[in-house]
Amino acid sequence: MSIAETQTGTPAWRLLLGYVRPHRRSLLAGAVLSLVTGATGLMLPLVARGLIDDLAHDRAITGALLAMSALVVTNAAVGALGSYVLRRTAESVVLGARRALSSYLLRLRITAVDRTEPGDLMARITSDTTLLRTVTTESLVGLGTGGLTLVATIVMMGLVDPVLLGVTVAVIAGAGAVIGTIAPRINKASKQAQQAVGVMGAALERVLGALRTVKASGAEHREERALHEAAEESWRQSVRAAKWSAVAGNTAGLAIQIAFLTVLAVGGARVATGAVDVATLVAFLLYVFFLISPLQEVIGAVAQYQTGSAALARIQEALSLPAEPPVRSAPLPSAGEPPASVAFRDVRFRYADDLPHVHHGVTFEVPARGMTAFVGPSGAGKTTVFSLIERFYDPESGEIALDGRNVAEWELPRLRAAIGYVEQDAPVLSGSLRDNLLLGNPEADDDALARVLKTTRLDGLVARLPVGLDTLVGHRGTKLSGGERQRVAIARALLRRPRLLLLDEATSQLDAVNEAALRDTVADVARTTTVLVVAHRLSTVTMADRIVVMDAGQVRAVGTHRELVTADPLYAELAATQFLAAAD
Numbered sequence: 001m002s003i004a005e006t007q008t009g010t011p012a013w014r015l016l017l018g019y020v021r022p023h024r025r026s027l028l029a030g031a032v033l034s035l036v037t038g039a040t041g042l043m044l045p046l047v048a049r050g051l052i053d054d055l056a057h058d059r060a061i062t063g064a065l066l067a068m069s070a071l072v073v074t075n076a077a078v079g080a081l082g083s084y085v086l087r088r089t090a091e092s093v094v095l096g097a098r099r100a101l102s103s104y105l106l107r108l109r110i111t112a113v114d115r116t117e118p119g120d121l122m123a124r125i126t127s128d129t130t131l132l133r134t135v136t137t138e139s140l141v142g143l144g145t146g147g148l149t150l151v152a153t154i155v156m157m158g159l160v161d162p163v164l165l166g167v168t169v170a171v172i173a174g175a176g177a178v179i180g181t182i183a184p185r186i187n188k189a190s191k192q193a194q195q196a197v198g199v200m201g202a203a204l205e206r207v208l209g210a211l212r213t214v215k216a217s218g219a220e221h222r223e224e225r226a227l228h229e230a231a232e233e234s235w236r237q238s239v240r241a242a243k244w245s246a247v248a249g250n251t252a253g254l255a256i257q258i259a260f261l262t263v264l265a266v267g268g269a270r271v272a273t274g275a276v277d278v279a280t281l282v283a284f285l286l287y288v289f290f291l292i293s294p295l296q297e298v299i300g301a302v303a304q305y306q307t308g309s310a311a312l313a314r315i316q317e318a319l320s321l322p323a324e325p326p327v328r329s330a331p332l333p334s335a336g337e338p339p340a341s342v343a344f345r346d347v348r349f350r351y352a353d354d355l356p357h358v359h360h361g362v363t364f365e366v367p368a369r370g371m372t373a374f375v376g377p378s379g380a381g382k383t384t385v386f387s388l389i390e391r392f393y394d395p396e397s398g399e400i401a402l403d404g405r406n407v408a409e410w411e412l413p414r415l416r417a418a419i420g421y422v423e424q425d426a427p428v429l430s431g432s433l434r435d436n437l438l439l440g441n442p443e444a445d446d447d448a449l450a451r452v453l454k455t456t457r458l459d460g461l462v463a464r465l466p467v468g469l470d471t472l473v474g475h476r477g478t479k480l481s482g483g484e485r486q487r488v489a490i491a492r493a494l495l496r497r498p499r500l501l502l503l504d505e506a507t508s509q510l511d512a513v514n515e516a517a518l519r520d521t522v523a524d525v526a527r528t529t530t531v532l533v534v535a536h537r538l539s540t541v542t543m544a545d546r547i548v549v550m551d552a553g554q555v556r557a558v559g560t561h562r563e564l565v566t567a568d569p570l571y572a573e574l575a576a577t578q579f580l581a582a583a584d
């Protein structure tokens, strides 16, 4: 299931309320302050009517002028405070969404990650969440305060003259109908614009993740085109959304102009017949102009809501991807804990329903302690054995047991705490050498660190570096050599004191000295720990206690090097070609 196929079902307004609920008090405070701002403004026409009356009857206007000045100042001060409170709340809503999304993405199942683009997920955390800011302030609060101010203004207008109110409401209803047809277009364009931002994030991630390969392949121009296309698509859709938003925004202005002219005509006639006096008509016309702001606010809210709901849908899509249950991390095994045993019983597995099986009934047993090597042609399913033990994936049928207990019954953090895993491409994260080494066990003390550095022969490297362990390794460890990255990955796994070490040997060769050192280290570790290694080197298989030969998703033989060379033709061939070719 790809991210675009995830169905969320929940309406956007409910999702929005879910994000806003924790901040409802400050949102309410902001809304009240906005209302007070609106109310102080609303009183201005009344004071103005009094002022005109005073002028008409030759009375002093000082009181009315003072009242107007006080109202204007209060309006500005309360308005500023309300705006600050609302913006702060909106930022908190964005923060809440970013926290929820980033925690969730760290828990994503690997199956979900396989089907998504990291760049698109990044865009959802960074760009889509940003849109919640405006949807909170402009949409939610705008709809509330603008709507209330609109209703209050209409009530006041009704008090002044019900006939003129009828005229005004009819014009506004017409504007409402226009907005109703525009809103879905804004929504669609906004969603497509955000999707294009996601596509651009994915394209960027693809290029920056392999910039050397892109350069070496002379593919800059093709990649540039893809990036530009995504950027232009986002521009096109945003411009479409802007066009419809502009139409919506101007509908408010147009409606007010029409209402003003109609009120002027109908009101003028009513003044002529003596139904209302001039002061009433002036007050009413002031109210008509006073409608502009709340009406624009409400229409802006509807337009913003369309953009926000598109972003909310994309956030929710990410939050609907399959994830591991939220559990607390487990303590690492303490020193001296016994090594783990591993068993596969008739395991069938495929990476997705539409892909062929990778394991067709894999069965083997590995007792606690010692070293077991997995060998077989490329694609035989060796690395998949490790992924299943780590429970990155679950088998379709059969059982995988650790210490005789099905891994599905283990609490996930406990299971993973027992294991040290060194991936084939030995990933190193951006940060310092120390960060990388302590990633799996931040509590490791200096002695343990020094010991592991020595056994993995990293001590020489650390001594050579001007700032030692604090040296930054660069994005994905590009400042380290391939062999150094591999040794960092092994050191990181060893620092966890694993009860089971999974070592996916790199196909690239280490130099002879380092290979010999690592062989000794692994042999040493295997005395106290269970070590499973996907072997690509003869030196590894010859020292293994047992070798599991895999071919096309099945175990075809188990034995020692000496036994298998004579008993299994595939192994004999592998030993003669693959391993021997790679041997020193």
Ligand SMILES: Nc1ncnc2c1ncn2[C@@H]1O[C@H](COP(=O)(O)OP(=O)(O)OP(=O)(O)O)[C@@H](O)[C@H]1O
Residues within 6 Å of the ligand: 114, 351, 352, 355, 358, 376, 377, 378, 379, 380, 381, 382, 383, 384, 385, 534
């Ligand atoms: N995440 C994945 N999604 C889909 N298919 C995958 C995935 N990972 C591996 N495969 C496929 O599963 C099969 C077994 O892969 P696996 O990595 O277990 O092989 P391997 O025996 O370790 O090979 P090698 O020696 O080349 O590392 C391969 O055909 C591979 O293309």
